[in-house]
Amino acid sequence: MKPILEIRNISKTFTIGGKKKGYLSLRESFIEKFKSFTKREKNEQFWALKDISFDVYPGDSIGIIGKNGAGKSTLLKIISKITPPTKGQITARGRIASLLEVGTGFHPELTGRENIFLNGSILGLKRSEILSRFDEIVDFSGVEQFLETPLKHYSSGMQLRLAFSVAAHLEPEILVVDEVLAVGDAEFQKKCLGKMEEVSKNEGRTVLFVSHNLGAVKNLCRKGIHLKNGNINASGNTSEIVDIYLKSLKFSVPLNKITFNGPLHSKVILSKVLLNDIDPFSYPVQISQLDEVRISLVFSIKLVKPFRITLSIYKEGIRLFSLHDSESKTAPAGYINSVFILPKKMLRPGLYSIAVGGHETDKYGEWFWREDLCAFDISEEWDGDIEPINLGLINVIAKTERIIL
Amino acid sequence: MKHSEPIEYIIRPPGKLSLNLRELWQYRELFFFFTWRDIKVKYKQTILGFLWAVIQPLLMMAIFVVFFAKALKISTDEVPAPIFYYSGLLLWNIFSTGIGAAGNSMISNANIIKKIYFPRLIIPISSILTAVFDFMMALLLFVILLVYFNFHGYDFSWMKLLFYLPLGLILTVVTTFGLGSFIAALNVKYRDFRYVIPFFIQFLLFVTPVIYPVSIFEGNWLETLLSLNPMTGAITLCRSAFTDSLIDWKMIGLSTFSAIIVFLLGIFQFRKTEAYFADLA
Numbered sequence: 001m002k003p004i005l006e007i008r009n010i011s012k013t014f015t016i017g018g019k020k021k022g023y024l025s026l027r028e029s030f031i032e033k034f035k036s037f038t039k040r041e042k043n044e045q046f047w048a049l050k051d052i053s054f055d056v057y058p059g060d061s062i063g064i065i066g067k068n069g070a071g072k073s074t075l076l077k078i079i080s081k082i083t084p085p086t087k088g089q090i091t092a093r094g095r096i097a098s099l100l101e102v103g104t105g106f107h108p109e110l111t112g113r114e115n116i117f118l119n120g121s122i123l124g125l126k127r128s129e130i131l132s133r134f135d136e137i138v139d140f141s142g143v144e145q146f147l148e149t150p151l152k153h154y155s156s157g158m159q160l161r162l163a164f165s166v167a168a169h170l171e172p173e174i175l176v177v178d179e180v181l182a183v184g185d186a187e188f189q190k191k192c193l194g195k196m197e198e199v200s201k202n203e204g205r206t207v208l209f210v211s212h213n214l215g216a217v218k219n220l221c222r223k224g225i226h227l228k229n230g231n232i233n234a235s236g237n238t239s240e241i242v243d244i245y246l247k248s249l250k251f252s253v254p255l256n257k258i259t260f261n262g263p264l265h266s267k268v269i270l271s272k273v274l275l276n277d278i279d280p281f282s283y284p285v286q287i288s289q290l291d292e293v294r295i296s297l298v299f300s301i302k303l304v305k306p307f308r309i310t311l312s313i314y315k316e317g318i319r320l321f322s323l324h325d326s327e328s329k330t331a332p333a334g335y336i337n338s339v340f341i342l343p344k345k346m347l348r349p350g351l352y353s354i355a356v357g358g359h360e361t362d363k364y365g366e367w368f369w370r371e372d373l374c375a376f377d378i379s380e381e382w383d384g385d386i387e388p389i390n391l392g393l394i395n396v397i398a399k400t401e402r403i404i405l
Numbered sequence: 406m407k408h409s410e411p412i413e414y415i416i417r418p419p420g421k422l423s424l425n426l427r428e429l430w431q432y433r434e435l436f437f438f439f440t441w442r443d444i445k446v447k448y449k450q451t452i453l454g455f456l457w458a459v460i461q462p463l464l465m466m467a468i469f470v471v472f473f474a475k476a477l478k479i480s481t482d483e484v485p486a487p488i489f490y491y492s493g494l495l496l497w498n499i500f501s502t503g504i505g506a507a508g509n510s511m512i513s514n515a516n517i518i519k520k521i522y523f524p525r526l527i528i529p530i531s532s533i534l535t536a537v538f539d540f541m542m543a544l545l546l547f548v549i550l551l552v553y554f555n556f557h558g559y560d561f562s563w564m565k566l567l568f569y570l571p572l573g574l575i576l577t578v579v580t581t582f583g584l585g586s587f588i589a590a591l592n593v594k595y596r597d598f599r600y601v602i603p604f605f606i607q608f609l610l611f612v613t614p615v616i617y618p619v620s621i622f623e624g625n626w627l628e629t630l631l632s633l634n635p636m637t638g639a640i641t642l643c644r645s646a647f648t649d650s651l652i653d654w655k656m657i658g659l660s661t662f663s664a665i666i667v668f669l670l671g672i673f674q675f676r677k678t679e680a681y682f683a684d685l686a
Contacts, residue, residue: 014684026597077683081416081522084680089417104520107442109449121438122521150449155579 002093004174004206005056005079009088012049012074048074050230051088058094058173061200061207063238065214065245068317070138070227072210080209094173094206097123103163108152112143112162115151116388119166126136133169141165152340168195175199178210196220197235214242215380244350246284246377255281260357260368264303268358268368271335272298275376285376289349290383293342293376299357302333305360307346309338314353314371315393343393349380419680429524439531443506458542462494469494473616482618484647485554492647493615493640494541496577500636501606503578506532507585508602511593511682515681518682525679526672529586533578540574566569566646573643580635580664583671590675593685614640619656632656634663 056062064072079085079090080098105122106115109153109235116137120130130137138144141162143154151159177196193216200207200220211217217224217238224241226233234244258270274296276284287293295311312322325338354376357369382388386395448454466487474486482487507529511518514528555561592598610616613636622628631637638660645652670673 026595029595082518083683084419085416086418089415091413091415093413095412098521107446109446110442118438118442119436122517122523124523126432317437335660365633397662 001057003055003091004058004060004093006091007052007054007056007079007088008090010049010052010075010078010085010090011047011087011277012071012078013086013121014046014048016045032165047230049078049085052227052230052232053088054225054232054235056174056206056208058206059204059355060223061209061221063224063241064208064210064227065217065224065241066227066233071230072227073178075227076178076208076210079174080176087108092174095124096174096176097167097170097172098176099167099178103159106151106159106163111150112154113283115162116166123167123170124172125170133329137165137169140168140195162238164192164195168192168199172205174206176208193220214351214377218242243284246375255279258370258373260370261358262368263366264358264360264368267302269300270297270356270370270373272296273374275374280374280376285374286379287376288381289347289378289386290381291342292344293347293378295340295342295354297338297340299336299338299358300334301336304333304358305362305365307358307360307365309336309356309358310369311338311340312355313342313347315347315350315353318393319355320352320393345383345386346395348386348390348393348395349376349378351375351377416568420513425524429526432523432527435523435527436531436534439527440538442535443531443535445534455542458539459546462491462498462543463546465494466490469616473475479617480621482644482648484644485559488554488559488647489618489644490615491547491550492643493613495540495547496573496639496643497610497613497615497636498543499533499540499574499577500581501610502539503533503536503581503600504585504606506535506600507581507667508588508592508604510585511589512596512599524654525682526586526675529675530582533581533585536579536581537574552556556597560648564644566643567653569642573639576635576639576642576661576664580639583664583668585671586675587667587671590671590678593678593682609636613637619653628656629659632659633663635660635667638664 002024050107052071052075064075066072074083076098076131079092080096082098102326103119105119106117110118116134117127117130120137121127125133138147141164142160143158143162146154146158151162154162154259159204196209199205207220209217209221219230221238223236224238225235226241226245228248233248234241255270259265260268260270274293276287276291277296297309297311299309301307306327307364308327309325310322313320323340325340352375353371354373355369355371356373359365359367369403380388382393385397448457451457453460469490470486474490484492510528510532511525518528529559547634548577551561551566588598588602592602611632612631614631619628619631619641622631632655638657641660642652642657
């Protein structure tokens with residue numbers, strides 16, 4: 001059987017020139033031209049993908065995982081022809097439909113019906129194909145009452161539903177999905193996952209899936225590819241790859257190589273880290289959602305002014321919150337142990353990254369800081385307080401009430 | 406998207422320029438849908454709707470008749486002033502709205518370009534087709550205007566009009582397309598063009614014989630210079646149905662020549678940069 005996608009030595013580079021960000025204007029590029037006479041400012045080449053090769057066979061479902069900036073989305077964009085590769089080539093033997101973001105081309109002034117036609121044709125459907133699937137699309141979306149209403153009056157959930165149902169009825173040979181499941185209400189998320197499962201498992205169509213949701217990747221994909229800094233770090237069976245990915249996050253730097261940034265970096269050594277009594281530099285840490293997360297940090301410190309230690313928790317590159325330990329009145333040179341305890345049931349399942357630092361508490365205090373120190377995985381376990389479906393990053397167990405008026 | 410015949414294609418770094426007309430043909434329905442969307446959106450939530458396509462040239466014509474023909478007494482080559490101005494505005498409006506819309510089209514559709522692949526040329530072409538739709542609307546009024554004048558004794562050749570107006574239209578569309586896609590491509594990289602476009606169109610109005618006839622420059626070197634503007638040829642062709650004088654084919658030739666140059670330049674620039682639109686937009 002011939003591969004449906006032959007990906008050969010794909011590389012992609014972006015030019016990142018000094019402060020040249022955002023849009024160019026003619027004036028700027030004239031100035032740049034002029035500057036380049038006086039002093040050579042070399043444009044940096046950033047390799048988003050380096051020599052990627054792999055085959056995809058019909059019926060494969062492949063999950064692509066990796067940290068932010070590992071090149072996952074760039075790879076999908078090249079496969080779906082949105083951006084060209086710098087080197088290499090891909091041979092494709094089937095139609096590709098990409099769901100890089102559902103609802104592409106939706107226009108708020110047009111009605112639901114009109115948007116189905118517009119969106120469908122942008123995604124590559126013929127008019128006749130849209131017509132023959134129209135009822136199915138409408139049924140799946142559940143917005144039939146509002147078909148003649150302009151899209152701008154739809155709720156965002158309704159827009160998403162309509163968008164996904166058009167996309168779900170594309171029936172391409174290769175479906176490329178990038179994080180579509182980030183939004184939507186509970187019932188609809190289930191519907192979407194079900195549809196993707198149907199597409200990949202029952203209909204035997206080829207699916208490429210990029211997500212940070214390791215659970216969904218494990219569930220939907222039989223094979224996995226772990227991208228790291230634009231290279232394929234590992235590929236194979238999904239659960240193996242997910243494990244490798246988790247480990248790669250934890251073993252990236254051994255503890256004795258951990259260094260801090262900032263003016264005080266030379267005065268501080270991190271000598272021990274424990275997450276629920278496990279050393280994250282030796283074992284991948286998995287903590288149940290129902291348990292507390294206890295982060296214990298031991299520093300050796302040579303500071304003279306009072307200071308405090310700060311801990312930040314990141315998820316998918318977003319800083320969720322920061323905590324400080326109690327400020328020391330004196331600044332003993334020696335060892336300190338700062339402990340942070342996160343309440344149970346607060347962090348939702350997924351991968352979290354820890355950043356640690358500190359600063360002197362007087363007015364002109366200096367600081368030290370380290371991002372991506374180590375990571376831990378919160379595993380799924382549910383009870384009455386927390387629900388599997390939640391549209392946020394963290395769980396909040398709050399008092400709510402309803403009064404019937 | 407069920408296909409009986411196996412499809413196979415190759416994605417590789419952008420190389421030699423090719424128009425890839427076959428691919429454009431495969432995506433032909435998308436022309437319709439983009440044009441249809443633009444027309445729908447343009448006239449949605451307006452009371453007058455499609456009438457706007459007629460009101461604009463009509464008002465312009467009225468202003469030109471009052472100020473240029475009546476007050477300033479600028480020659481209209483013995484063509485009734487309303488017909489003279491309206492015939493010029495018909496084609497000029499395709500050009501001006503077409504350039505404006507096509508020039509900004511890649512930016513206004515950036516969210517689609519960044520997410521879905523299709524031949525990018527469809528976008529500026531559809532913007533121009535939208536302008537042609539407006540022309541069709543305005544043309545209806547033109548016919549009414551002509552019938553009215555004809556009824557009141559103004560004599561001209563319908564046959565000539567039927568022959569020359571389409572020629573002028575083709576010349577206009579070719580020019581608009583060339584310049585429009587050229588500006589669209591540059592606009593993706595340099596956002597300055599957003600500000601340049603309105604000024605540019607205003608400037609071109611003065612060097613195009615919409616308000617005045619070419620004959621006022623007769624024998625002058627300015628006439629040759631003006632002929633290099635493709636719109637001069639287009640409008641002159643369209644108006645030739647109303648004058649007895651022979652068509653100056655040298656002028657038409659020059660206009661056609663520069664229209665083709667503009668067209669090729671536009672496509673070349675567009676094709677050269679289109680692969681990177683998604684990275685830049």
